[in-house]
């Protein structure tokens with residue numbers, strides 16, 4: 001029987017990403033995700049700058065290596081390298097409108113390659129496979145209906161961050177041009193959905209309002225759309241349609257993925273690189289970039 005066409009083409013056809021995958025995965029099994037392998041070069045650990053996040057009593061100051069900030073985010077790289085910017089002259093930047101808790105996640109990933117202590121690196125595909133029942137329909141819900149303590153509810157492999165935190169970190173990364181963090185959030189969100197079997201649709205408007213379809217669809221929005229289209233029953237979408245923005249619903253109906261067969265369901269869950277940017281290495285001096293990590297899924 002002919003294999004059904006893959007109706008969810010990769011959202012990003014980034015040639016440098018393909019090169020990066022091929023470079024680290026000789027042989028037929030091109031399944032290593034470069035996002036989880038590339039780490040900053042030693043030269044990124046250079047001058048220390050101060051980042052003040054938030055306002056008043058709730059603000060927090062982070063001391064960071066300037067090179068590391070630039071490695072993680074193009075916006076931070078520009079902020080501290082342009083001599084006409086006050087930030088570059090004083091070595092201090094203030095982000096009043098950001099949440100220190102979200103910046104702390106970003107900061108933690110920069111220094112440790114993890115968003116939380118038990119995060120596996122690379123996010124292990126075996127974790128997903130363990131929960132990878134492709135016949136189990138995905139449930140849509142509201143964020144208030146989710147478990148407050150994911151670890152208590154789903155065990156040690158649960159992602160101990162809430163969707164809301166993941167999505168706010170994602171939008172922080174989009175606004176700071178930090179594609180590596182975007183990929184990490186996409187992976188963790190995917191994994192969380194596989195483990196918990198639920199998507200809080202009332203958080204989707206926040207993502208849609210803060211991202212754009214141009215020049216290509218946003219990766220996280222695209223991933224959520226694909227997961228709902230492939231794994232949720234159409235009746236669930238009808239029940240929660242008022243929670244989702246029109247633009248997102250249009251994308252859902254366009255995908256016509258409710259006709260997806262078992263092959264496509266399996267393919268969609270077997271790897272998440274179809275929703276990654278793989279924008280690495282970016283202006284980082286390839287030769288100098290340390291290749292760390294090991295073999296792993298994704």
Ligand SMILES: [Zn+2]
Pocket residue numbers: 032033034035272273274276278298
């Ligand atoms: Zn990937």
